[in-house]
Amino acid sequence: MSGDISRRAVLQGSLLLAFALTGPRALGAAPGGGELPGSLRRNRQLDAWIRIGADGVVTLKTGKVELGQGILTALGQLCADELDIHLERLHIISGDTAVSPYEGTTAGSNSVSEGGKAVRYAAAEVRALLLRMASQQLRVPAERLRVTDGTISAPSGGASVTYWNLVGGKALNQAATGTVKPKAPGERKHAGRAVPRVDLPGKISGEPAFVQDYRPERMVHGRVVRAPSYGATLESADAATVERMPGVHTVVRDGDFLGVIAAKEWQAIKAASVLAQSARWKEQAALPADPYAWLLKQPSRDSVIEETVRVTDVAPERTLEARYHRPYQMHGAIGPSCAVAEWDGERLTLHTHSQSVFDTSAAIARMLRIPVEHVHGMHLPGSGCYGHNGADDAAADAALLARAHPRHPVRVQWSREDEHACEPYGSAMVLDVRAGVDAQGNVLDWNYELWSTPHGTRPGGHPGNLLAGRSLKAPFPMPTPGGGGPPNYSADRNAIPLYDFPGRKVTTHLVTQMPLRVSSLRGLGAYGNVFAIESFMDELAHAAKVDPVEYRLRHLQDARAKAVIQKAVERFGWSQTPRVPHRGRGIGFARYKNIASYCAVCLEVEVDATTHAIRVRRAVLVADAGEVVNPDGAANQLEGGLIQSLSWSLKEAVRHDARRITSRDWSTYPILTFSEVPSVEVELIERPGEPSLGVGEASQGPSAAALGNALFDATGVRLRDLPLTPERLAKAREAR
Amino acid sequence: MTFTLDVNGTKHAIDADDDTPLLYVLRDELGLHGARYGCGVGQCGACTVLSNGTPLRSCVVPASTLGERTVTTVEGLRGEDGSPHPLLRAFIAEQAGQCAYCIPGMVMTAAALLKHTPRPTEAQIHAALDANLCRCGSHNRIVRAIQRAAEELAP
Numbered sequence: 001m002s003g004d005i006s007r008r009a010v011l012q013g014s015l016l017l018a019f020a021l022t023g024p025r026a027l028g029a030a031p032g033g034g035e036l037p038g039s040l041r042r043n044r045q046l047d048a049w050i051r052i053g054a055d056g057v058v059t060l061k062t063g064k065v066e067l068g069q070g071i072l073t074a075l076g077q078l079c080a081d082e083l084d085i086h087l088e089r090l091h092i093i094s095g096d097t098a099v100s101p102y103e104g105t106t107a108g109s110n111s112v113s114e115g116g117k118a119v120r121y122a123a124a125e126v127r128a129l130l131l132r133m134a135s136q137q138l139r140v141p142a143e144r145l146r147v148t149d150g151t152i153s154a155p156s157g158g159a160s161v162t163y164w165n166l167v168g169g170k171a172l173n174q175a176a177t178g179t180v181k182p183k184a185p186g187e188r189k190h191a192g193r194a195v196p197r198v199d200l201p202g203k204i205s206g207e208p209a210f211v212q213d214y215r216p217e218r219m220v221h222g223r224v225v226r227a228p229s230y231g232a233t234l235e236s237a238d239a240a241t242v243e244r245m246p247g248v249h250t251v252v253r254d255g256d257f258l259g260v261i262a263a264k265e266w267q268a269i270k271a272a273s274v275l276a277q278s279a280r281w282k283e284q285a286a287l288p289a290d291p292y293a294w295l296l297k298q299p300s301r302d303s304v305i306e307e308t309v310r311v312t313d314v315a316p317e318r319t320l321e322a323r324y325h326r327p328y329q330m331h332g333a334i335g336p337s338c339a340v341a342e343w344d345g346e347r348l349t350l351h352t353h354s355q356s357v358f359d360t361s362a363a364i365a366r367m368l369r370i371p372v373e374h375v376h377g378m379h380l381p382g383s384g385c386y387g388h389n390g391a392d393d394a395a396a397d398a399a400l401l402a403r404a405h406p407r408h409p410v411r412v413q414w415s416r417e418d419e420h421a422c423e424p425y426g427s428a429m430v431l432d433v434r435a436g437v438d439a440q441g442n443v444l445d446w447n448y449e450l451w452s453t454p455h456g457t458r459p460g461g462h463p464g465n466l467l468a469g470r471s472l473k474a475p476f477p478m479p480t481p482g483g484g485g486p487p488n489y490s491a492d493r494n495a496i497p498l499y500d501f502p503g504r505k506v507t508t509h510l511v512t513q514m515p516l517r518v519s520s521l522r523g524l525g526a527y528g529n530v531f532a533i534e535s536f537m538d539e540l541a542h543a544a545k546v547d548p549v550e551y552r553l554r555h556l557q558d559a560r561a562k563a564v565i566q567k568a569v570e571r572f573g574w575s576q577t578p579r580v581p582h583r584g585r586g587i588g589f590a591r592y593k594n595i596a597s598y599c600a601v602c603l604e605v606e607v608d609a610t611t612h613a614i615r616v617r618r619a620v621l622v623a624d625a626g627e628v629v630n631p632d633g634a635a636n637q638l639e640g641g642l643i644q645s646l647s648w649s650l651k652e653a654v655r656h657d658a659r660r661i662t663s664r665d666w667s668t669y670p671i672l673t674f675s676e677v678p679s680v681e682v683e684l685i686e687r688p689g690e691p692s693l694g695v696g697e698a699s700q701g702p703s704a705a706a707l708g709n710a711l712f713d714a715t716g717v718r719l720r721d722l723p724l725t726p727e728r729l730a731k732a733r734e735a736r
Numbered sequence: 737m738t739f740t741l742d743v744n745g746t747k748h749a750i751d752a753d754d755d756t757p758l759l760y761v762l763r764d765e766l767g768l769h770g771a772r773y774g775c776g777v778g779q780c781g782a783c784t785v786l787s788n789g790t791p792l793r794s795c796v797v798p799a800s801t802l803g804e805r806t807v808t809t810v811e812g813l814r815g816e817d818g819s820p821h822p823l824l825r826a827f828i829a830e831q832a833g834q835c836a837y838c839i840p841g842m843v844m845t846a847a848a849l850l851k852h853t854p855r856p857t858e859a860q861i862h863a864a865l866d867a868n869l870c871r872c873g874s875h876n877r878i879v880r881a882i883q884r885a886a887e888e889l890a891p
């Protein structure tokens with residue numbers, strides 16, 4: 001697989017178009033009547049996925065994009081296995097609206113399960129097709145042919161032919177049938193192995209690899225001056241002074257959208273700062289002082305997403321209840337958002353790190369009021385995003401500035417402050433649990449209610465979801481976001497417990513008003529819901545005077561769920577952990593979305609008796625992700641998710657006053673640093689032959705819950721408001 | 737204004753506004769993209785390079801003020817014999833990074849650490865890197881990579 005994918009993509013960008021060979025994007029079912037696997041459903045043509053070049057290069061085209069999660073390496077492993085080629089032979093094109101199959105958004109831990117499945121089936125079918133052709137040519141039955149790195153040969157040194165001799169450079173013109181079964185786990189060479197990431201060497205050694213590094217000819221630098229608070233309207237700005245500054249090409253204003261273009265980056269930064277100082281805004285935002293009280297007072301869309309009425313009529317011995325809070329939290333990419341766009345008078349070429357290149361390109365086309373096909377969007381990696389951050393907005397900014405300065409690629413780089421203050425946050429949530437228990441403390445009735453603003457305002461083709469689109473003189477209204485629904489859910493992701501409670505009711509109260517801008521942050525509602533459910537399970541166990549591990553196992557039937565908990569506890573040494581004052585152990589568990597990976601986290605905390613400082617000493621994470629394509633990549637993501645979740649849960653909440661966001665840099669929104677990160681052990685339970693389950697978001701909820709539970713174990717104090725800070729701990733201890 | 741800048745062993749004539757931070761000179765004038773923009777105010781370490789062997793936040797120091805001081809970026813980081821620096825090999829071997837946006841800044845900070853503390857303890861590594869932020873949670877792999885390189889450099 002080309003080790004320099006990203007570099008090639010950065011340097012040659014549109015040159016890759018020479019390979020374009022897209023089949024018609026037909027929607028449909030397999031001819032046999034069955035459903036095609038994964039993303040093949042939306043892209044049936046084999047040519048949409050794979051191309052055999054006359055030069056022996058095999059190109060895999062995917063709509064999924066690299067976010068730092070290692071997806072391109074994993075897809076390459078799957079493809080190389082099915083085609084029987086070396087990884088080095090593979091070239092990958094990802095997230096190009098003119099070349100790649102449409103696969104929606106790269107999110108929700110679906111890339112291996114959906115995108116990977118499609119690649120596997122498509123590649124298996126291409127191989128079968130090539131074997132049929134070779135069989136005719138070599139006059140040897142296909143079953144007797146062998147393939148080594150694309151060379152098909154008859155047994156015992158007979159004649160041979162290569163893939164590229166057979167079809168090199170030509171279209172296959174075949175729709176997938178989904179009938180060729182991929183290889184069994186034992187026959188695979190690449191999948192299941194810790195293959196090193198193809199993109200890491202370049203990114204580590206500083207080669208141009210990110211959209212931030214893309215420097216096409218004639219490029220100029222744009223900056224946008226953002227409103228100081230949500231919904232502020234621009235009354236005036238001194239464009240004339242700024243346009244006289246050195247290097248400045250032009251100031252662009254359209255309604256409340258204000259930007260500047262300059263020859264050099266530093267000139268653009270200085271011009272934007274002068275422009276910002278000159279700008280007069282009329283502010284109107286009213287941010288609630290207490291987001292939780294505010295949530296509970298709003299009209300909401302209510303839905304009961306689960307209701308099982310208990311059949312036995314024993315009355316509960318007692319009823320326990322608790323309320324938990326999850327604050328607004330940031331994605332906080334280390335590299336702020338960036339995009340490069342060029343307008344030729346009719347068409348826009350766009351380089352973006354959006355997770356949804358197709359949908360965002362469509363939204364931008366509508367914002368510019370041009371045909372959707374006139375925007376050619378191409379993905380280039382950005383800094384890790386963990387959900388919907390400023391990427392799409394930066395792309396829209398670049399598009400608007402590019403239109404004002406045709407035939408020059410315009411690069412828009414958001415500042416740290418732009419990203420902190422303008423990205424859509426993870427939503428604040430109120431989470432109520434009430435349980436009726438029997439004489440042994442086991443749950444009879446479980447009642448869960450949640451209040452939340454939305455978790456999904458991605459562009460999805462709507463210019464009103466782009467910051468710039470809403471600020472134009474003729475603004476596009478923001479569509480009212482929906483709630484998600486099964487099986488992935490959104491605010492109520494993981495709100496339905498995996499535990500077998502005889503009676504259960506789960507109600508979602510979705511508040512569609514958004515005083516703070518919000519959207520999808522890694523795990524969506526699952527982070528808060530799992531924190532609440534798993535904290536409450538601990539409270540129930542404590543009330544029942546039962547070990548929290550034992551208490552969970554009692555309420556579980558799912559064997560794989562039990563296995564991850566048992567393995568985590570064993571590896572952690574749960575029962576052997578010595579009882580030391582001010583130290584505590586905690587566990588958290590969930591199956592992400594109730595359909596993806598199982599994950600259990602055990603961790604140990606230490607609390608300073610006088611300062612209440614909280615230190616996580618060590619963590620053990622065990623996951624069952626079904627069949628794992630790249631175990632090292634999965635472990636990397638699971639550990640990263642755990643550490644990020646500890647950062648959220650120990651430190652993070654977006655600060656604001658009545659008007660403005662006041663978390664505008666890393667000192668006003670601190671995150672976990674090296675000396676605060678615990679040692680982490682990750683173990684995967686291997687399940688060869690089982691469907692692959694996404695891991696990217698699986699550790700967010702369990703880690704937060706394990707932290708709260710360990711704190712309780714260490715101090716006897718239950719903290720129910722995230723983040724779990726020393727200040728809150730001190731307060732709770734004083735109140736006792 | 738024009739001035740000379742010694743980057744990775746070569747003297748370059750630079751034409752840029754005199755307050756231009758080194759970061760933009762490296763990225764935009766010299767085509768060196770290893771130093772990355774993260775915050776622009778010295779809070780994250782993504783832009784870290786070495787100046788006379790000491791870590792420097794290139795986003796806050798005007799390039800024109802560096803005078804005779806040498807600048808080393810990740811692109812110019814070499815082992816004693818001129819081959820790729822052991823830190824780079826170690827980071828790849830440990831697969832230390834997810835998005836890897838922060839990594840060159842980590843590598844440069846670590847290179848300075850290993851120069852004056854060839855066998856750092858874990859606590860010393862944490863202290864040296866504490867102002868370098870990583871959002872992907874690659875911290876433990878980064879520490880292991882630095883330990884691995886230290887092992888190789890000072891067995």
Ligand code: FES
Pocket residue numbers: 772773774775776777778779780781782783784793794795796
């Ligand atoms: S970019 Fe220089 S320290 Fe953040």
Ligand code: FES
Pocket residue numbers: 068334383384833834835836837838839869870871872873874
């Ligand atoms: S690896 Fe992504 S920020 Fe460190």
